[in-house]
Amino acid sequence: MNCNYCEWRCDLTKGKGVCGMYELRGGDIVEKHPNKWSRCHGVYIERIPIFHAWPNKRFLQLGCFSCNAACAYCINASIAIGPQEPITFTMTPEEIVDLALKSNYKGIHFGINEVTVNLPSALAVSKAAKKQGLIVGCSTNAFFTQEVAKLFSDIFDFFNISLKSISDEFYKINLGLPSAVPVMRNIKYISSHAHVEITTPVVLHGNESELPQIADLLHSINPEMAWHIFRILPKHLMANDSPPDVEYLSAMVEKVKEKMPYTYFGNFIGSNWVDTICPNCGEIAIERMCDCACGAKFLKNNTLNGNCSNCGNKLPIIDDWGNDLC
Amino acid sequence: MLGIIDAGGWQNVVELSSGRQVEAGEKEYSKVRKLLKDFPYPGDGNDNSIEWVTNAAQRIVDFHQPHWMLLSYTQPLYTEIYLPENLTDSQNRQKRILDNILNFSNKNGYEPIIVMTGGYMPLLDEITQPSIKGLLESWIWGASVAGVSGATLEDKDVLMAHPHIAQVIDKNDVIAAHPNLHPHFIEYFPSYIVIAKEGYAFRGINSHEGKTAMADVYSKSLPVYSSLDTPQHTKDIRSIMEKALDKGKKVVLVVIEGYRFGNIPNGFTLCDNVDDWYAYRGMDLYLALHTGKPFYETEFPPVYDRSKPKSSKAKYPMSGFFNDLPEDSIGAKEGIKSGAVSSRSMITHMIANADITLECYSRERSHMGLLAAFKPNKL
Numbered sequence: 001m002n003c004n005y006c007e008w009r010c011d012l013t014k015g016k017g018v019c020g021m022y023e024l025r026g027g028d029i030v031e032k033h034p035n036k037w038s039r040c041h042g043v044y045i046e047r048i049p050i051f052h053a054w055p056n057k058r059f060l061q062l063g064c065f066s067c068n069a070a071c072a073y074c075i076n077a078s079i080a081i082g083p084q085e086p087i088t089f090t091m092t093p094e095e096i097v098d099l100a101l102k103s104n105y106k107g108i109h110f111g112i113n114e115v116t117v118n119l120p121s122a123l124a125v126s127k128a129a130k131k132q133g134l135i136v137g138c139s140t141n142a143f144f145t146q147e148v149a150k151l152f153s154d155i156f157d158f159f160n161i162s163l164k165s166i167s168d169e170f171y172k173i174n175l176g177l178p179s180a181v182p183v184m185r186n187i188k189y190i191s192s193h194a195h196v197e198i199t200t201p202v203v204l205h206g207n208e209s210e211l212p213q214i215a216d217l218l219h220s221i222n223p224e225m226a227w228h229i230f231r232i233l234p235k236h237l238m239a240n241d242s243p244p245d246v247e248y249l250s251a252m253v254e255k256v257k258e259k260m261p262y263t264y265f266g267n268f269i270g271s272n273w274v275d276t277i278c279p280n281c282g283e284i285a286i287e288r289m290c291d292c293a294c295g296a297k298f299l300k301n302n303t304l305n306g307n308c309s310n311c312g313n314k315l316p317i318i319d320d321w322g323n324d325l326c
Numbered sequence: 327m328l329g330i331i332d333a334g335g336w337q338n339v340v341e342l343s344s345g346r347q348v349e350a351g352e353k354e355y356s357k358v359r360k361l362l363k364d365f366p367y368p369g370d371g372n373d374n375s376i377e378w379v380t381n382a383a384q385r386i387v388d389f390h391q392p393h394w395m396l397l398s399y400t401q402p403l404y405t406e407i408y409l410p411e412n413l414t415d416s417q418n419r420q421k422r423i424l425d426n427i428l429n430f431s432n433k434n435g436y437e438p439i440i441v442m443t444g445g446y447m448p449l450l451d452e453i454t455q456p457s458i459k460g461l462l463e464s465w466i467w468g469a470s471v472a473g474v475s476g477a478t479l480e481d482k483d484v485l486m487a488h489p490h491i492a493q494v495i496d497k498n499d500v501i502a503a504h505p506n507l508h509p510h511f512i513e514y515f516p517s518y519i520v521i522a523k524e525g526y527a528f529r530g531i532n533s534h535e536g537k538t539a540m541a542d543v544y545s546k547s548l549p550v551y552s553s554l555d556t557p558q559h560t561k562d563i564r565s566i567m568e569k570a571l572d573k574g575k576k577v578v579l580v581v582i583e584g585y586r587f588g589n590i591p592n593g594f595t596l597c598d599n600v601d602d603w604y605a606y607r608g609m610d611l612y613l614a615l616h617t618g619k620p621f622y623e624t625e626f627p628p629v630y631d632r633s634k635p636k637s638s639k640a641k642y643p644m645s646g647f648f649n650d651l652p653e654d655s656i657g658a659k660e661g662i663k664s665g666a667v668s669s670r671s672m673i674t675h676m677i678a679n680a681d682i683t684l685e686c687y688s689r690e691r692s693h694m695g696l697l698a699a700f701k702p703n704k705l
């Protein structure tokens with residue numbers, strides 16, 4: 001019997017599957033660790049990073065462990081890859097939603113590890129959260145099946161999808177995944193149903209030459225999409241490799257910005273490329289700063305309810321614009 | 327205060343209070359730029375980071391001649407906490423650091439005051455989430471202290487009955503004992519602070535790393551060496567340094583993080599490190615050393631309730647919980663020149679509030695670059 005959550009489509013009669021998180025019980029595929037979470041803490045949405053939705057709002061970030069990929073440079077290997085199983089805590093969907101409401105979070109974000117490997121628990125939390133009016137989103141490698149893409153886009157309001165390359169070769173060698181095709185397919189599908197931002201981690205002499213082609217692809221899907229190019233500080237199997245040179249990558253970023261105006265360049269301290277700039281007049285619309293790896297910190301919103309304060313251009317940013325209390 | 331950030335050789339000048347870039351030519355602040363360029367950080371787990379601290383401090387002495395300096399060495403903590411290391415290796419590292427300090431002090435005429443933090447002992451067991459409604463949170467490595475947020479009254483009984491928990495501190499008792507606590511301190515103090523018995527470490531839901539080899543000990547006294555007066559309490563160190571500076575002496579405050587518990591080098595004596603129930607550690611210890619203030623007079627609770635919304639800060643967005651530079655820090659003393667070098671990330675430039683501070687910029691042992699924070703009018 002095959003698991004149809006991700007494109008590995010593991011035959012669980014033959015073993016534990018690539019992620020090791022599901023098993024067969026009474027003819028059903030079930031989660032081995034339902035309602036178990038390794039992380040449960042507040043995070044500002046810019047940290048995820050999501051820059052074009054609910055600026056400066058806090059979300060309850062949940063994560064479990066394991067992954068269906070095995071990125072050679074994984075920055076979160078102790079959770080995603082092991083070898084130790086991290087400590088987890090059991091929290092029911094109701095307890096989590098209660099915590100989110102009590103702490104006045106805007107919603108819930110599934111991050112830390114790949115949400116597809118804890119899918120039933122994540123969906124249960126999401127359903128309970130939506131009932132209470134919370135926003136729900138996830139960070140994902142999007143190597144899931146079309147069925148799951150539909151399931152996710154029906155329930156999640158936002159996605160940060162990691163598109164690491166458009167080459168199968170790169171996916172095979174560096175991520176242990178057989179192909180980039182399902183990821184690109186899912187980005188196209190989900191973008192027409194929910195808010196999507198893309199993250200492309202760049203490793204030294206790895207995938208930076210692909211940035212123009214990735215820009216072409218994203219432009220064909222939505223030219224106003226936020227695209228986060230990450231300078232990766234490699235860990236795990238590539239821990240001894242240097243991160244890419246900032247100057248070298250920033251020149252490439254400036255080039256792809258001609259095609260994708262909302263391209264950001266971060267994941268390193270002090271980046272000057274995480275502000276949202278109005279493409280019409282060049283005014284800084286939202287100020288942010290990079291104070292550590294991953295995402296950024298919100299500093300100031302200069303827009304008038306999402307319109308450029310200088311030229312009035314409508315920026316592609318979702319928010320309640322001050323009509324809520326979060 | 328300005329900061330020059332160095333991420334792998336790429337440098338950016340920022341105004342630290344706003345976090346925004348400042349236009350500056352390549353030739354401006356050349357001494358600071360060169361300091362960053364010449365001293366790339368070897369890494370948290372690399373013993374060459376010991377000499378990184380000392381050699382960078384020497385460079386600052388050469389171009390600024392500070393009367394007061396802070397040198398902080400964190401290699402023992404980062405190295406020992408995960409690797410079960412034999413005592414000889416640990417002692418050799420300690421000796422290497424002490425030799426560095428001695429040479430530095432002798433060469434430059436500084437009176438050293440050395441504080442060792444920790445200590446660490448082999449981990450007996452971890453305390454994870456007891457059967458309580460509240461959430462046990464501990465973010466640091468091998469922690470003997472944790473917070474419990476969102477807890478109920480019944481949780482207190484469960485925590486108190488736990489065989490490996492030595493003490494449960496109730497937020498209400500702390501508020502009652504100190505009527506003038508800062509509102510921020512009260513706001514972010516968790517329902518309970520729990521303290522482990524010796525050899526046990528908390529690992530809560532949001533602990534960032536795996537199981538450690540060592541547990542930190544809740545140290546009510548710390549080994550201190552002073553070539554000046556002998557402090558009775560770690561808080562006294564501030565006034566001892568001030569007195570010496572007023573007499574025209576030069577002083578170097580040294581913090582060595584993570585000594586092996588019970589392994590006190592020759593010449594060191596144990597110094598009181600506790601007020602009420604709280605044994606100073608981490609940021610609070612640095613603050614006490616620099617300001618002489620007890621923990622309950624600061625804005626910062628010893629453990630944060632991280633379930634509380636953190637207000638997005640208007641000032642010093644790169645500087646952790648700080649909203650302002652502590653003007654009462656010894657590093658900002660009138661009429662002296664000051665400098666600091668630290669392999670502890672982020673808090674040093676704020677707490678030392680020195681004319682120039684060089685610190686590595688690391689999070690969870692991931693090395694992201696360097697920050698040199700400086701006051702341009704002082705250099």
Ligand code: SF4
Pocket residue numbers: 003004005006007008009010016017018019020021022068116117
């Ligand atoms: S989710 Fe896990 S078990 Fe299912 S197909 Fe993917 S890797 Fe295999």
